[in-house]
Amino acid sequence: MSKAEIRTPLPGIFYRKPAPDEPRFKNPGDKVAVGDVIGLVEVMKTFTQITSDVEGTVLSFLVEDEEAVMPGQVLVEIET
Amino acid sequence: MKIRKILIANRGEIAVRIIRAARTLGMHAVQAHSSADADSLAVRLADEAVEIGPPPAGKSYLNGQAIIEAALQSGAQAIHPGYGFLAENADFADAVVAAGLIFIGPDGNTIRKMGDKASARQAAADAGVPTVPGSDGVLTDLGRAVDIAHQIGFPVMIKATAGGGGRGIRIAHTAEEFAQLAPQAATEAEAAFGDGGLYLEKLIARSRHIEVQILGDGTRFVHCHERECSLQRRRQKVWEEAPATSLSDETRAELCDAAVALAASVGYRGAGTVEFLYDEASGEFYFIEMNTRIQVEHPVTEAILGVDLVAEMIRIADGEPLSLTQNDLKPQGHAIEIRLNAEDPANNFMPFPGQLGEMNIPAGPGIRFDHMLYPGYLVPPFYDSLLGKLIVHAPDRSQALARLKAALAELQLEGLKTTAPLAAALADDPDVRSGAVHTNWLEPWLDSHAHTLSQQKDDLP
Numbered sequence: 001m002s003k004a005e006i007r008t009p010l011p012g013i014f015y016r017k018p019a020p021d022e023p024r025f026k027n028p029g030d031k032v033a034v035g036d037v038i039g040l041v042e043v044m045k046t047f048t049q050i051t052s053d054v055e056g057t058v059l060s061f062l063v064e065d066e067e068a069v070m071p072g073q074v075l076v077e078i079e080t
Numbered sequence: 081m082k083i084r085k086i087l088i089a090n091r092g093e094i095a096v097r098i099i100r101a102a103r104t105l106g107m108h109a110v111q112a113h114s115s116a117d118a119d120s121l122a123v124r125l126a127d128e129a130v131e132i133g134p135p136p137a138g139k140s141y142l143n144g145q146a147i148i149e150a151a152l153q154s155g156a157q158a159i160h161p162g163y164g165f166l167a168e169n170a171d172f173a174d175a176v177v178a179a180g181l182i183f184i185g186p187d188g189n190t191i192r193k194m195g196d197k198a199s200a201r202q203a204a205a206d207a208g209v210p211t212v213p214g215s216d217g218v219l220t221d222l223g224r225a226v227d228i229a230h231q232i233g234f235p236v237m238i239k240a241t242a243g244g245g246g247r248g249i250r251i252a253h254t255a256e257e258f259a260q261l262a263p264q265a266a267t268e269a270e271a272a273f274g275d276g277g278l279y280l281e282k283l284i285a286r287s288r289h290i291e292v293q294i295l296g297d298g299t300r301f302v303h304c305h306e307r308e309c310s311l312q313r314r315r316q317k318v319w320e321e322a323p324a325t326s327l328s329d330e331t332r333a334e335l336c337d338a339a340v341a342l343a344a345s346v347g348y349r350g351a352g353t354v355e356f357l358y359d360e361a362s363g364e365f366y367f368i369e370m371n372t373r374i375q376v377e378h379p380v381t382e383a384i385l386g387v388d389l390v391a392e393m394i395r396i397a398d399g400e401p402l403s404l405t406q407n408d409l410k411p412q413g414h415a416i417e418i419r420l421n422a423e424d425p426a427n428n429f430m431p432f433p434g435q436l437g438e439m440n441i442p443a444g445p446g447i448r449f450d451h452m453l454y455p456g457y458l459v460p461p462f463y464d465s466l467l468g469k470l471i472v473h474a475p476d477r478s479q480a481l482a483r484l485k486a487a488l489a490e491l492q493l494e495g496l497k498t499t500a501p502l503a504a505a506l507a508d509d510p511d512v513r514s515g516a517v518h519t520n521w522l523e524p525w526l527d528s529h530a531h532t533l534s535q536q537k538d539d540l541p
Binding site: 010011012013019021042043044045046066068 | 116139423431433460461462463465
């Protein structure tokens with residue numbers, strides 16, 4: 001068992017849901033496959049999907065929904 | 081004069097513009113800002129600044145209560161909403177007035193009436209202003225709507241009454257397509273805007289976007305002539321001009337008179353813009369919507385008329401009568417504005433927030449650059465990408481184009497990718513130079529030219 005981190009390459013606002021009234025992409029304890037969307041980062045009104053490059057289980061989100069993020073910031077930790 | 085201090089509930093270049101207008105009227109400017117904008121040019125220029133919340137606009141520039149509290153605490157008598165954010169939010173306008181403050185714009189009921197696309201269309205029809213053939217008001221029965229679509233004639237646009245800026249529009253070419261798209265559009269509009277109301281409009285294939293600036297003080301109304309904004313990408317304007325050279329004098333007069341008639345019919349107070357589609361083939365024009373706020377492209381009108389529209393709207397909100405008569409408003413020469421966005425036109429307009437190094441701002445006769453920049457400024461990623469607007473004015477259109485090219489050659493923004501190369505390429509394009517464009521001209525042009533849009537000079541070897 002080891003821990004992987006998913007970082008945002010972009011600055012902006014992090015969203016954990018595809019739309020305000022829809023469920024979150026992932027929650028702690030959820031299984032994650034390579035390519036699964038874990039959130040969106042909004043840069044100047046353009047949305048970019050953040051996907052997982054590892055397979056495993058979500059440990060925790062280090063950034064809240066709708067929080068500002070900087071490039072390189074860790075969004076989520078995944079147990080692989 | 082009741083207003084001595086104005087709180088600016090916006091950011092970026094328009095906040096800077098409003099600060100300047102307030103200063104010329106001898107008023108103090110209080111800049112409301114998010115934590116991400118603490119280092120903005122507007123905050124630096126304003127007399128005072130108040131932080132109203134964290135970076136996301138929903139928690140700062142869209143937090144009406146925080147804005148009203150900031151205004152009350154700073155001792156401002158009025159709030160200027162700029163454009164976007166809360167500028168056309170009728171409930172916010174009402175809340176500002178309920179708090180004992182002045183909203184710099186029309187009253188909540190006017191915003192409500194003109195902001196709802198279906199009621200605005202009805203208001204236009206009532207004022208005798210031609211509207212695009214379509215459903216009269218909101219569709220009440222989706223099943224019967226296909227009959228209305230047949231009467232209008234395909235292709236038709238299905239529009240959300242609560243939409244705007246191109247959002248919530250679908251195009252149906254056949255009855256089958258219509259039957260499929262209409263329920264989808266209703267569901268999506270309900271989800272996106274909390275209002276599933278739809279209406280229909282005939283799609284006019286090749287049209288120009290022409291809009292008329294108006295001013296009213298509630299009893300007297302004038303037009304400030306027209307602007308043409310046909311160069312659009314994803315329904316966002318990228319290049320605006322005044323006057324519109326495609327119009328005959330007769331059509332121009334009809335269009336401007338129609339805008340004044342509409343403003344008068346709703347007792348308009350403030351600055352507003354009546355937008356039209358102009359079908360060059362038939363010579364017909366049709367009302368599309370009214371914007372009850374200052375617009376991004378207002379400087380081209382200011383250039384040809386020598387008026388300060390932002391100062392004028394503040395004066396009107398302060399209870400003064402309109403200072404201009406229609407006879408005072410005689411256009412001189414030709415003006416062009418280009419929007420400078422922090423986007424890379426060579427890379428599908430990818431947003432490019434970043435840090436500005438050295439900068440060189442164009443200047444000289446007939447050149448104006450409204451912007452939010454200073455050397456070392458870190459462009460935040462949280463808001464729209466507009467950095468500024470370059471406006472040129474000259475005795476005629478060809479000289480304005482020459483002046484635009486000269487100004488673009490002077491502009492240097494080290495470290496940022498911007499849409500300046502797009503503006504330079506458009507200024508050289510034969511269709512743009514001859515004015516042979518329409519609202520669907522730019523996107524196909526970009527498909528074949530975008531890859532050739534080289535970046536700014538400092539990126540070249």
